[in-house]
C-alpha cells in the first residue's frame with residue numbers, strides 16, 4: 001500500500017509520478033500541432049535526456065519516482081481487466097468500424113502489457129497495422145495518419161489526476177485531445193493494489209472540466225483553484241463539496257483568471273516556493289476576483305463570498321502569516337511575459353525553499369536566489385515546447401506535512 005499525502009505545495013517531496021516522454025512526441029506533425037496543444041515539435045531524444053535529468057535531480061534529493069506506464073501496467077495484471085482496458089481504449093479513441101476495431105484489438109492483444117500501454121499512449125498510425133487492408137471509409141478517405149490519436153501531453157502528469165490530501169481527483173479534461181489521458185488514472189485508482197480504495201473526490205465522468213494544473217493544495221485547510229480556460233466554476237463547486245465532506249478543508253479559494261492559453265492553468269502564473277513565499281506573474285499582483293468557498297450549514301450547501309483583493313492579502317489571512325509574492329521575470333515587463341511563457345512561474349518545490357526550475361528563465365531564477373530560495377535548474381530546450389514546466393511535469397503522491405521536519 002502506498003500512502004497518499006499531499007497537504008501542501010512545499011512539504012518535503014517523498015514520492016512523485018512522472019511520465020518519460022515517448023513516441024507520442026514523434027507523432028506530432030505541424031498540421032495537427034495546435035489541436036494537440038503544442039506550439040512546436042520537441043526533439044524526442046533531447047526531451048528524454050532533459051526529462052532523465054529531472055528524474056535524477058528528484059532521486060538525488062531522495063524522492064522516489066514512479067512512471068505512469070509502470071503503474072498502469074501493474075494495474076492490468078488481471079487478464080480480464082487488461083481486455084476491458086483495451087476495449088475502453090478503442091472505444092474512447094473513437095474507432096467505430098467493426099473491422100478496424102477487430103484489427104486493433106488483435107494488434108494490442110499480441111503485445112506485452114507494458115508495450116501495449118505505451119502503444120495506447122503514443123498513438124497508432126495507420127501504417128502500423130500494415131498488411132491489413134484499411135477497410136473503413138474514414139480510414140480510406142482522410143489524410144489523417146492515425147487510427148488512434150497520440151497523447152503528447154502525457155508528460156504533464158499534473159493535469160489528468162490530482163492528489164489532494166489522502167485522496168485523488170480523477171479529472172475531467174477540458175479538451176477532447178486530453179480526455180483519454182484520464183483513463184490511466186482511473187485504472188490505477190481502481191485496480192492497482194497500492195492505489196485502489198483511495199478516497200476519490202472527482203470522477204472523469206462528471207460534466208464540468210477541472211484540470212490538475214489549476215489545483216494548489218496550500219494547507220490542510222486551504223486549497224486554491226483557478227477558474228481558468230480549463231477549469232469550470234461548476235467543477236469547483238462539485239469538488240469543494242466532496243472535499244468538505246471527507247477532509248478537514250475549510251476554504252476553497254477560487255481565483256478568476258483570464259481564459260487564455262498563455263495562462264491555461266493557475267500553476268502557469270502562480271506556484272509556491274517556500275512556506276510563505278509565492279512566485280507570481282506580474283499581471284496577478286493586483287486585486288483579483290477571488291471567491292472564498294466554505295461549508296454551508298446544511299449538508300451539500302456552500303457559502304460563497306466574493307472578494308476583490310490581492311492574492312497576497314487573501315493568502316496571508318487564510319494561511320495566518322505574512323506572504324511574500326515574488327514577481328516572475330522581476331519587474332521587467334518584457335522579461336515577465338517571456339519567462340512566464342516559458343514556465344518561469346511553474347516551479348516544483350521539493351522542500352520548503354528548494355525548487356526545481358527551467359534554467360532558461362534566468363531573470364526569475366536569479367531573483368528567487370536573491371529572495372533566499374535554493375534554485376535547482378534543469379535543461380528545458382525541448383520540454384518547454386509543450387508549454388509546461390517542472391510543476392506541470394510532476395504529480396506528487398506523498399509529501400511530508402510542513403512542520404513535520406522543521
Ligand SMILES: NC(=[NH2+])NCCC[C@H](N)C(=O)O
Nearest residue numbers: 037156213265386387388392
Ligand atoms: N499544469 C500545467 N500548467 N500543464 C501544462 C499543460 C500543457 C499542455 N500542452 C496543455 O495545453 O494542456
